[in-house]
Amino acid sequence: MxxxxxxxxxxxxxxxxxxxxxxxxxxxxxxxxxxxxxxxxxxxxxxxxxxxxxxxxxxxxxxxxMYMPHRKKQRIAAALLRLDKLQVALLGMLLAIAVLFIAAFMQEKMGNFTINLNRLELYRKGISISETGTFEDATARLTANTVQDATNMSIEDLPDDLDGIDGDHNGKNYMAYTYYLRNAGKEDLGYIAKITLDSCAKGAEEAVRVAVWRNGERVVYAEPAADGNEEPGCTNFVSDDVVCQYEEKDFLVGNVDRYTIVIWMEGDDPECVDSIIGGSVEFSMNIDADYDDDTSLLWKFVKDIKDTITGDKPIDAAGNTAPNGSYYPDREITWENRRNK
Structure with missing residues (x-):
């Protein structure tokens, strides 16, 4: 102008x-x-x-x-100075919420394998997960380390002791993670553990293998072969986005289950071709209750407080502390002394 x-x-x-x-x-x-x-x-x-x-x-x-260098920056600064304290506070709160949302989103996608336990229906009732059989770090969420630049390999090349090492124990071309699930609460219940395929690229899911050890028993899962049948030695994925599902109806107080998950690209799969080079897969394992509880969150909170006051085997009302087996007066619940040996 x-x-x-x-x-x-x-x-x-x-x-x-x-x-x-x-x-x-x-x-x-x-x-x-x-x-x-x-x-x-x-x-x-x-x-x-x-x-x-x-x-x-x-x-x-x-x-x-009429050109004025840095005019835009000066006008923005002047506009901010004109804002009153309430507007500045609201603007700061919105910015903080945006940062927290982005951080939460990134956390959900961090790593190539995560284990998530239902906090409301399971964790607050004494169910917890841990990388160790002693449950010194009992929690409701675990994350495995990412395997970078992995290439294909054969199932025959996997180590024999994969189900005997706790926590992260990745190899050069495979991801391996072992964790424990415990009922140290005050009631017997059931759970459903489901592994899902959260994201994939360049068709890598066609050649991926997911091996699951549950209390020592192994099953290997894969996408169906090109003809629709099962790959040799494998069980088909349940669906396009669900790998497998484990249901335990009688997870009694004192029970501990152990899971080992191993993920790799199977080099002997006919669909393991050059076109999938640079591809990726991301999985998660979600553990939910096998029942629907329509009780309101407020009533659950009130009941927790009541149990705490009366001493009726209370569980932390905030749901941040996992029970350590105190419902057994003589011992803590671990993998070694579990009820379901």
Whole structure:
């Protein structure tokens, strides 16, 4: 955007410059004629400096550029200064919520395998998971380390002791993770453990293998072969996004289950071809109650508080502390002394 004004008898910017250089002043052109951009277009700051130095000798007819460097940043800063304290506080809260949301989203996607326990129906009732059989770090969420730049391998090359090592024990071309699930609560219940395929790229899921040891018994899962039948030595995925499902109806107080999950790209699979190079897969295991509880969250919270006050085998009402087996007066519940040996 630009502007000009007309006042007679004033010197133009070009004339002033010529006078300062000792040259003949150029003839003044008609206001509607073609102007020399070099002589005629100046910024407001330059015009102000010339007027301060030469006074009325400066002709405001000179085309003035309205461009102001960093004008946008200055306007934003000025607008922020005009906000009152309440608006600034609300803006800060919105920003904090956005950061927390992004962090939570990233956390859900972190790693290539996560185990999530239903906090409301299981964790608050004394069910917990841990990387160790002693449950020193009982929690409701576990995350396995990511395997970077893995290539294909054969199931025959997997170590024999995969189900005997706790927590993360990845190899060069496979992910391996072992964890424990315990009922240290005050009631017998049931659970459903489901492994899902959360994301995949470049068809890598066609050649992936997921081996699951449950209390020492192994099953290997894979996508159906090209003809729709099972791959040799494998059980088909339940669906396109569900690998497998384990249901335990009688998970009694004192029971502990152990799971080992191993994931790799099977080199002997006919669909393990060059086109999947650079692909990826991401899985998770979700453990939920095998029943539907329509009781309101408020009533559950009130009941927890009541149990705490009366001493009726209370569980932390906040749901942040997993029971350590105190419902057994003589021992804690571990993998070694579990009820379901």
């Amino acid at each position: 630009s502007l000009w004004k007309k006042k007679s008898g004033k010197k133009t910017h070009g004339q002033i410059q010529s006078k300062m250089n000792g040259e003949a002043a150029p003839k003044k052109k008609h206001r509607f004629g073609k102007k020399n951009k070099t002589d005629q277009i100046i910024r407001i700051q330059e015009l102000q400096e010339l007027m301060a130095k030469y006074g009325d000798d400066v002709d405001p007819e000179t085309i003035v550029s």
